[in-house]
Amino acid sequence: MSNQQLLPLQSLPPELSETIAANLPIALAILAGYLLVFVLITHLARRGQASGLSDHIVASRGLSWLVASLTLVATVLSGVGMAGFPGTVYSVGFSFIAMILAGYAVTAPAVWYLGRRMWLVGKEHDFQTPGDLLGDYYQSDTVRLYTVISSVAFNTTYIVAQLLAGGLILMILTGGVVSFEMGVLLLAAVVAVHLITTGMRGIAYLDTFNGVLISVLLGAFGVFIISHAGGVADVFTSLGSERAGYTTAPGLTQLFTPEVILIVGILFTVGNSLIAPAAWIRMYSVDAEENFAKVAAMMVGVLTVIYIFGTSFIGIYGQTVMPDGTNPDTVSSLLAFEVMPFSLAVLFLVGVLAAIISTTDSYAHVLAATVSRDLIREFINPDISEEHELLLNKVVISLTMIAGAVGALVYPNLITPLALFVVAISVQLFTPLMGAVAWPRASTEAAIIAPAVATLLLVLFQxxxxxxxxxxxLVPGILTATATNFFLFIAISYLTPPQPLSKLEEYHGLINQKL
Incomplete structure (x- = not known):
């Protein structure tokens, strides 16, 4: 998102600016209502919080399947899912959503299959971060360091992206009373305080509420779009002669071929919903192994409904209602005021803000856990006590939010391409994860070399x-780099020795015994 892209968001259509100004008390009251719920949830989470590090990072492994599902939904959607994805459909057509849905059709079984294994070894060995699992299985500081690099790159980038979007939403909701810069700083401060005082339990409680709110609002948005258009068929026929380009593959860009829809969709959604550090830690946090089937079904079911009746309808109907030249990032917000009553449109923007908060606190939480545990404890101070590690975690959260706010205010033009690029980097940890929990032949040499070569290829392509x-x-070279990763991982594993028998028993023996 560039500085030039920020300007149209700050310069709303004159009639909309006048409408918001005339109804500002209503907008502020709805925003205040959400903030009141936010404070109440924070209070309840603090009351239920245990004092230990495990509760702060993985909620003492006690999240029910419903809470775990909704916190995944809220984290995955984010401000990008609420505003960026509809804007992408507006720009390139339904093929983009077809790609995402194809990805989730495979990601849901992967969450069930791999998530149970991650949970089982995580519980057995008290793992709390991705580096705990991969570093221990491959007995390699290099592999552990890969998870730190992935976490820092992924989470920092997405925190900045969320703060950018949140600052703009707060500016719109308050009619400019809160400036963009002040909105970024306020959002960063609120998330930092919430995280420091509640940890993973607070994230889960808030995400449960936000997940329900987001799902209901996007569903309602779809209903209002259908009503405004005159029927479901009219949403599509209103495109006129451009209908085929927006509703069929390969779409307007001619890039969304069937193989791209399937393969890139799988890589993108697996990277964002399973391998991404925030999603990975949620695999540890579920209360029971048998609940992963419910988590997977709930996640894919809710997201499918949201993406079809919310995201795709917003983007496609936006092509009919919004004039050419409209910034795609603003389509969902502008269309909300076009087809819904003012109060509901404001509530939708509050829902976008809720998604932004859910994603920001999740990413800041996992970044702090990764830096504290996998970098400082493992490489700098191995004898740190649990109490001091918890304190360090909270300090890193504060520093992370400060850095995120600075990035949002100073370097916004780097965020969008970097955000897509770091998802591709995270995907490269899929092979070591498969080796650790599903393929006993995997070797340490393969886990070191294959992801490194793939990441280097991504950089060279970029x-x-x-x-x-x-x-x-989305990401240049993601398919080539990932295919190279898989080929090298398998080939090197067959040319080098697997893990010692004792380590295989700790992981694969445990999995075979329990599952």
Whole structure:
């Protein structure tokens, strides 16, 4: 998101600015109502919080399947899902959503299959971060350091992206009373205080409420769009002669071929909903192994409904209602005021803000846990006590939010391409994870070399140092790099020895015995 892209968001259509100004007390009252619920949830989470590090990071492994599902939904959607994805459909058509849905059709079984295994070894060995699992299984500080690099890159980038979007939403909701810069700083401060005082339990409680709110609002948005258009068919026929380009593959860009829809969709959603550090830690936090089937079904069911009747309808109907040249990031907000009553449109913007808060606190939480546990404890101060590690975790949260606010205010033009790029980097940890919990032949050498080569390829493709042999949407080179990762991981594993028998028993023996 560039500085030039920020300007249209701050310069709303004159009639909308006048409407918000005339009804500002209503908008502020709805915003205040959400903030009141936010404070109440924070209070309840603090009352239920235990004092230990485990409760702060993984909620003492006690999240019910419903809470775990909704916290995954709220984290995955984010401000990007509420505003960016509808804008992408507005720009390139339904093929983008088809790609995401194809990805979740595979990601849900992966959450069931791999999530149970991650949970089982996590509980057995008291793992709390991705580095705990991979570093221990491969007995390698290098592999553990990969998880730290992935976490810092992924979470920092997405925190900045969320603060950017949150500052803009607060500015709109308050009619400019809260400036963009002040909105960014306020959001960063609120998330920091919430995280420091409640930890993972507070995230889960808030995400449960936010997940329900977001789902209901996007569903209601779809209903109002259908009513405004005159029927479901009219949402699509209103596109006129451009209908085919927006509703069929390969879409307007001609990039969304069937193989791209399937393969890139799987890589993107697996990377964002299972391998991403915040999602990974949620695999540890579920209360029982048998609940992963419910988590997977709930996640894919809710997200499918949201993406079809919310995201895709917003983007497609936006092409009919919004004039050419509209900033895609503003389509969902502008269309809300076009098709819904003012109060509901404001509530939708509050829902976007809720998604932003859910994602920001999740990413800041896991970044702090990764830096404290996998970097400082493992490489700098191995003898740190649990009490001091918890304190360090809270300090890192504060520093993370300060850095995120600075990034949002100073370097916004770097965020969008970097946000997509770091998802591709996170995907490269999929092979070591498969080896640790599902493929006993995997070797330490493979876990070190294959992800490193794939990540290097991604960098070279990104900066056009070498030609990309297979063009894909979202992230250049993600398919080529990931295929190379899988090939090298398997080949090197067969050429080098697997883990010692004792380590295989600790992981695969345990999994075979329990599952």
């Amino acid at each position: 900066f056009h140092v070498i030609p990309n042999p297979y063009i894909t949407p």
